[in-house]
Amino acid sequence: MNILIIGTGYVGATTAMVFAESGWQVTGLDVDADKIERLRQGRLHFHEPGLEDLIAKHVHSGRLLFTTDKETAIAGHDVIFICVGTPSRPDGSADLRYIQQVAEDIGYLMNGYKLVVTKSTVPVGTQEQVKAWIEAAQRQPHPFDVASNPEFLREGKAVEDALQPDRIVIGTDSAKASEQLLTLYQSFQCPRIITTPRTAELIKYASNAFLATKISYMNELAKLCDEFKVNVNEVADGMGLDPRIGPSFLQAGLGYGGSCFPKDVSELVMTARAQAVQLHILEQVMEVNRIQPTYLLDKARSRLGDFANKNIAMLGLAFKPNTDDIREAPALRMIHQLLLEQANVRLFDPVATLPAHSSSYEAVTVCASVEEAIQNADAVILCTEWAAFGQLDWENLKGLLNQLNFFDGRNMMDARWMRGIGFYYQGIGND
Numbered sequence: 001m002n003i004l005i006i007g008t009g010y011v012g013a014t015t016a017m018v019f020a021e022s023g024w025q026v027t028g029l030d031v032d033a034d035k036i037e038r039l040r041q042g043r044l045h046f047h048e049p050g051l052e053d054l055i056a057k058h059v060h061s062g063r064l065l066f067t068t069d070k071e072t073a074i075a076g077h078d079v080i081f082i083c084v085g086t087p088s089r090p091d092g093s094a095d096l097r098y099i100q101q102v103a104e105d106i107g108y109l110m111n112g113y114k115l116v117v118t119k120s121t122v123p124v125g126t127q128e129q130v131k132a133w134i135e136a137a138q139r140q141p142h143p144f145d146v147a148s149n150p151e152f153l154r155e156g157k158a159v160e161d162a163l164q165p166d167r168i169v170i171g172t173d174s175a176k177a178s179e180q181l182l183t184l185y186q187s188f189q190c191p192r193i194i195t196t197p198r199t200a201e202l203i204k205y206a207s208n209a210f211l212a213t214k215i216s217y218m219n220e221l222a223k224l225c226d227e228f229k230v231n232v233n234e235v236a237d238g239m240g241l242d243p244r245i246g247p248s249f250l251q252a253g254l255g256y257g258g259s260c261f262p263k264d265v266s267e268l269v270m271t272a273r274a275q276a277v278q279l280h281i282l283e284q285v286m287e288v289n290r291i292q293p294t295y296l297l298d299k300a301r302s303r304l305g306d307f308a309n310k311n312i313a314m315l316g317l318a319f320k321p322n323t324d325d326i327r328e329a330p331a332l333r334m335i336h337q338l339l340l341e342q343a344n345v346r347l348f349d350p351v352a353t354l355p356a357h358s359s360s361y362e363a364v365t366v367c368a369s370v371e372e373a374i375q376n377a378d379a380v381i382l383c384t385e386w387a388a389f390g391q392l393d394w395e396n397l398k399g400l401l402n403q404l405n406f407f408d409g410r411n412m413m414d415a416r417w418m419r420g421i422g423f424y425y426q427g428i429g430n431d
């Protein structure tokens with residue numbers, strides 16, 4: 001079997017690497033010629049630790065090819081993974097136009113049996129739609145199967161997650177398709193779930209929505225912890241020892257961001273609404289997350305009086321560490337609000353940059369170091385828990401500040417230590 005990956009973004013590039021690493025011959029196809037040219041040179045168009053080296057290794061060995069020629073690519077491959085984007089529409093539902101385009105291309109250009117696999121996160125029922133789109137575009141009635149095989153990659157840990165997954169979920173109504181997919185994944189040591197396409201699609205959404213629920217739950221609890229002068233991290237540690245709860249995703253902070261959780265939760269809510277089912281809990285999970293960055297800004301405002309002409313050092317922009325991804329990053333929303341309130345925003349992130357060509361952030365001073373960002377600051381707001389921020393010697397740095405105010409959106413610093421060296425320090429739920 002040779003494998004074609006359509007869409008060489010985050011999911012596609014990682015999936016291509018995984019199969020090449022497992023010994024299969026893989027081709028990545030994309031409409032973006034610049035992306036393909038970079039990938040052909042073994043270079044990535046986004047930041048993901050370890051991924052570029054593995055892509056380069058397989059490009060050089062010839063096991064990983066990249067092309068923009070869809071006719072030859074679709075005709076020449078038996079197994080096709082769809083890894084194109086599924087952005088949200090303004091109402092929060094998934095926009096499947098790229099999936100549809102790819103399905104129609106496959107239908108039109110196929111020349112024999114194809115196994116088509118959706119890897120992108122798609123709403124329940126999409127496998128059936130993909131089948132219908134392929135069938136409608138066919139020039140001759142070639143046989144094909146469509147399976148759902150969702151990814152569970154975390155940005156910043158994609159290589160680890162992809163090479164050592166916790167589970168492989170295969171949703172298909174065809175024995176041939178499940179046999180082929182099990183062969184492709186034969187070298188992996190983890191449970192396999194073979195189920196219906198709808199179940200596979202729902203497992204993905206339900207998992208992400210559950211993790212988002214854990215986060216919003218802790219973020220709400222953190223507010224109560226502040227009132228009771230209880231440290232939310234200690235509460236989380238105590239809760240996490242119960243194996244039914246588990247220790248992960250209990251970290252209170254500025255809320256979840258990124259390309260997955262916000263989109264997936266709202267898409268699941270919309271999918272349910274379309275079936276006349278209201279997901280009350282998830283609606284509140286979204287609301288808690290929407291207002292969460294405001295909570296820290298309120299704390300900072302009440303300390304400073306107002307933000308007008310105050311120097312605010314923002315440490316971190318990416319939605320989480322080890323990525324340059326700023327999609328749905330809480331820091332962006334906070335910067336937007338600070339600018340509205342006439343603050344002088346000085347930003348430092350080790351990797352991420354502000355959106356290019358956006359006039360909304362023109363007033364931000366982008367700094368090349370923490371030291372530069374905190375120069376004369378009236379307050380420091382930490383938005384992303386980059387490891388380097390935790391290693392800073394604030395005892396030495398504090399002389400650069402105008403006022404010793406520190407608002408820690410990720411509960412990264414030791415509150416007692418920071419207060420001990422003279423800071424007015426506030427986190428989320430560790431008053």
Ligand code: UDX
Pocket residue numbers: 151152153154155156208215248249250251252253254255256257258259260261319320
């Ligand atoms: C997520 C899922 O983990 C992954 O399985 C899925 O396929 C894609 O979406 P990702 O978006 O890369 O991955 O980020 P993740 O590490 O899961 O974090 C998501 C957000 O939640 C981040 O903004 C992070 O800061 C926040 N978070 C996470 C918390 O606020 N508290 C936590 O305890 C954990």
